[in-house]
Amino acid sequence: VTAEKGGYEHFMLKEIHEQPKAIRDTLAGRIKEGLIDLTQDLSFTEADLKKFDRVHFIACGTAYHAGLIGKSVIERLVRIPVEVDVASEYRYRDPIITPSTLVVVVSQSGETADTLAALRAAKKAGAKTLGITNVVGSSVSREADEVLMTWAGPEIAVASTKAYTSQLVAIYLLGLYMARILGTRTEEVLKKSTEALIQLSEQVEGQLIEAKTDAIQSLAKEIAKHEDLFFIGRGLDYAVVMEGSLKLKEISYIHSEAYAAGELKHGTLALIEEGIPVIALATQHAVIEKTISNIIEVKARGAHVLGFGLEGDRELKKSVDRVITIPDTLPLFTPILSVIPLQLLAYYTSVARGINVDKPRNLAKSVTVE
């Protein structure tokens, strides 16, 4: 069994460590002369892309959290409005779908019942559909009009890790490719972005060295003693803490909530009491100061703040109790790097609590019932 796990104690840890390769493999063959080229994957013409006036991301669970990042990526790079829905909601809310809607379904397995049903409904309503999936020959890969594969390799642990980061890579590829074809970004910006994308796998590798994972393991031992905690962030950091919170819930059974940092004061702040851990992710330059002021608010109410911030950042360090650093990249790409310590935190907390990491109670790897 350990041989299957490549010497790792659990599949989840193995899969966390496979992320540099999954990122590289998902990029492979899709960069030509320093620019993203998806002509081997997608049959969209320039005219097709020009026609889209809205994009919908639809998915469940972790893949939904990838879709939340997708909204920022497409809106910022291409300036087309994007909506993100969990699949089980999308189908029943009578969404506005037209032939100029691009519906992107994200699914590791390509078999999630709700996601498939939403894909079929979108097709029926006349949308163009694109599947981002990790399984060749899966239902999503067969039924979507266009397919962009993630090459994460088989994911065994119920809690998704390398599938998520690979989905983010696929989304960056899609956004940069659309920006290139539609001319919404200059070649110079696109080349710079592509370089940053290529660096990500090495940066993730650097985060997985023992000295770094040991620091998270010691944090996890503290976290493991609590029954409630909060995650806060703004913008892309908010989307990433939603994923961090889900990971922790799935495999540690600790109750946590992910909150938009600026929204805390509208209710949730009432739950902050002495000693409660608050995990604050602050990597987005444009809103770091705002997040810091929210950190100060929770600290004033006794929270124990664990800050996750960029390597060069000095301000965050001053306002938190402990700090974990994340390598710097373009703000849009930070989620790939910032999710890594949150995955590790969930993993080590689960281990510290003696939980079955790879097969948590009540959950399935792929949910094929609605």
Ligand code: G6P
């Ligand atoms: C299940 C898994 C999650 C996963 C979700 C969507 O709930 O436990 O880890 O994110 O399904 O799966 P999919 O295969 O569609 O990405």
